[in-house]
Amino acid sequence: MLLLGFTSAVLLLCLFFIIRLYIVVKTGASYKPGSKGRVSVLVVAGSGGHTTEVLHLLQCTSAAYxxxxxxxxxxxxMSEEKICTFESLKQQSDSQFTICRVPRSREVQQSWSSSVVSTLNALRYSLPLVFRLRPDMVLCNGPGTCIPLCAAGLLLGILGIKKVLIVYAESICRVQTLSLTGKILYPVSDYFFVQWASLRDKYPKSIFLGRMV
Structure with a gap:
């Protein structure tokens, strides 16, 4: 009887989280960033090309972000130097930025089995970071590091603390298929951008604006 009661409680909790996640994702389309002032942005920068691409995306944003x-x-x-150089060139008198570090979810060529453990470790650091910063939006473009950060942002909404927009821009090198990160975040992202029409045709939720980087 005790086991049955515990199982029922777990199922009800899971159902609650699923319903809340559905509500959080569905309400994202009605939320317009910047409509009520400044937008706090959490930018996930991956090493190498990911950082270069996400900085190109930020060049198109206004001072409200x-x-x-x-x-x-x-x-x-390498990314910290690129970010500092980018910010110094923005030349905005009210420019505010911080750089935070979290453990990497998955190293290059790391086995999938061990990446589960490393992702959980990254989530352990990402949760308090996102809960402390409480950004309005998470902007990412593919690095595995963004998975636990987006999960933490979604949890803020599920718990009713704050709606955090998940904005994902697939890398330009993904022409026919989404990256693994893209496949994971496609169902839960509020805005999902692709840079090739072939991907837009395969994924109807995606937004195609041409080449963004």
């Missing part, structure tokens, strides 16, 4: 909280992997030694 501030402060910008960049999150990079703790083993990434």
């Amino acid at each position: 501030t402060p910008r909280h960049y999150v990079i992997a703790d083993t990434d030694r």
